Amino acid sequence: MLYPHERSLVDEMKNRPFALIGVNSDDLDRAQAAVRKNKINWRSFQNQRKESKTSISEDWLLYTWPTIVVLDADFKVCYRGGDCDEATAVARRLVSELDGKPAEVDGQ
Amino acid sequence: MKARLIAAVLLTLGFAQVSYGQVEASPEQRYQDLTAEVAGANEAWKARLAELRDAEKNGGPPIPADAFQSPLIPFVAKFDAAAKDYAGTSDAIPFLTWMAQNALPMVGDQRKAAKDAVRTLVTTHRKSPSLEKLEWMVGRLDYFYDEKEALEVGLQLEKESPSSKVRAYATFSRVGATINKAPVDSDEFRKAKSEILKVLEGVEIDDLASSVKTRIKMRENFSLGMSPPDIVGVDLDGVEFSLSDYKGKVLFIDFWGDW
Numbered sequence: 001m002l003y004p005h006e007r008s009l010v011d012e013m014k015n016r017p018f019a020l021i022g023v024n025s026d027d028l029d030r031a032q033a034a035v036r037k038n039k040i041n042w043r044s045f046q047n048q049r050k051e052s053k054t055s056i057s058e059d060w061l062l063y064t065w066p067t068i069v070v071l072d073a074d075f076k077v078c079y080r081g082g083d084c085d086e087a088t089a090v091a092r093r094l095v096s097e098l099d100g101k102p103a104e105v106d107g108q
Numbered sequence: 109m110k111a112r113l114i115a116a117v118l119l120t121l122g123f124a125q126v127s128y129g130q131v132e133a134s135p136e137q138r139y140q141d142l143t144a145e146v147a148g149a150n151e152a153w154k155a156r157l158a159e160l161r162d163a164e165k166n167g168g169p170p171i172p173a174d175a176f177q178s179p180l181i182p183f184v185a186k187f188d189a190a191a192k193d194y195a196g197t198s199d200a201i202p203f204l205t206w207m208a209q210n211a212l213p214m215v216g217d218q219r220k221a222a223k224d225a226v227r228t229l230v231t232t233h234r235k236s237p238s239l240e241k242l243e244w245m246v247g248r249l250d251y252f253y254d255e256k257e258a259l260e261v262g263l264q265l266e267k268e269s270p271s272s273k274v275r276a277y278a279t280f281s282r283v284g285a286t287i288n289k290a291p292v293d294s295d296e297f298r299k300a301k302s303e304i305l306k307v308l309e310g311v312e313i314d315d316l317a318s319s320v321k322t323r324i325k326m327r328e329n330f331s332l333g334m335s336p337p338d339i340v341g342v343d344l345d346g347v348e349f350s351l352s353d354y355k356g357k358v359l360f361i362d363f364w365g366d367w
Contacts (some may be wrong), residue, residue, distance in 0.1 A: 006362065017357040024344065025365040034366035043349070044339040044364070056339055061326050062363055071359040074328050075335050075352070087360065094358040 002084050003038040010041045017098045023047050023056050073098055135199035136146035138190055146183050153179035184211045184218040201238050204229050226252050234265050243287045278308045292327050
């Protein structure tokens with residue numbers, strides 16, 4: 001599971017121009033239990049929307065789970081795929097370009 | 109008199125035999141007979157496989173690999189022979205179509221025969237409405253030809269096929285790669301998009317229309333450097349928010365579940 005990596009990414013990026021946002025596909029009870037159990041420290045959308053016929057993932061043409069999309073500060077796609085390490089590297093580089101601080105590397 | 113009568117009877121019988129020997133089944137009958145044979149072989153194959161599965165389940169030997177082999181394989185040569193007998197005429201079309209629809213997933217000679225059948229259909233028989241049955245094959249002419257030939261054959265179909273479906277598939281064959289690969293902000297991409305959307309208007313090919321529209325949406329909204337639509341929804345506490353609330357930050361969006 002990616003929880004520990006993502007938790008530490010959120011901590012690492014505290015006070016920097018970065019946000020980790022989830023889109024969760026579980027039913028609400030299960031999602032809330034997972035948040036408590038895994039100490040998830042990021043905000044998530046519920047994928048199914050009561051007021052909409054389509055889910056968020058359908059609107060985003062996403063059929064593979066888990067998938068990560070990284071957007072830059074101008075809301076442009078910089079990464080879309082399933083490789084968490086690659087997505088993290090892209091996000092770190094973008095944040096660093098944005099706030100001028102050096103990008104951290106896992107384990108350092 | 110008696111001898112003449114016998115001779116006449118013998119002659120009649122002989123003539124009848126010769127005639128019978130010369131009577132050939134019509135192309136339609138030949139096709140029906142062959143497809144009936146195929147159906148019979150298919151049923152026998154399924155029954156044998158079911159028996160072998162039952163036997164295996166009850167402790168018998170494992171199912172031999174050749175038991176899974178398609179029962180259609182021996183029929184490809186028969187359909188091919190019939191198509192050759194009627195070569196150049198519309199009578200060949202059902203036999204060629206059968207090969208295209210059934211033998212492409214096979215290997216070796218059978219696949220080669222199927223590819224040849226498709227090539228014959230889209231050239232010699234390009235004006236036949238039966239080409240609608242080929243569906244994706246007309247939309248992927250690059251699978252059957254090199255790039256230059258695929259373009260030529262496709263353009264001819266676009267010009268000469270009486271079927272709007274066939275023309276739409278042929279247009280897709282020509283512009284599909286551009287839609288998949290050309291930069292979204294290029295004139296090439298815009299032209300390809302406009303052409304394919306125009307031919308899909310009013311043509312009932314749901315699968316093609318939906319896959320083309322999805323592909324265009326994917327390229328225009330989700331490929332690298334493009335801006336996806338905003339997300340507006342509720343969080344796990346039921347509080348509404350949107351992705352654009354975070355604009356100006358780098359966003360790491362994780363589509364996740366607790367599996």
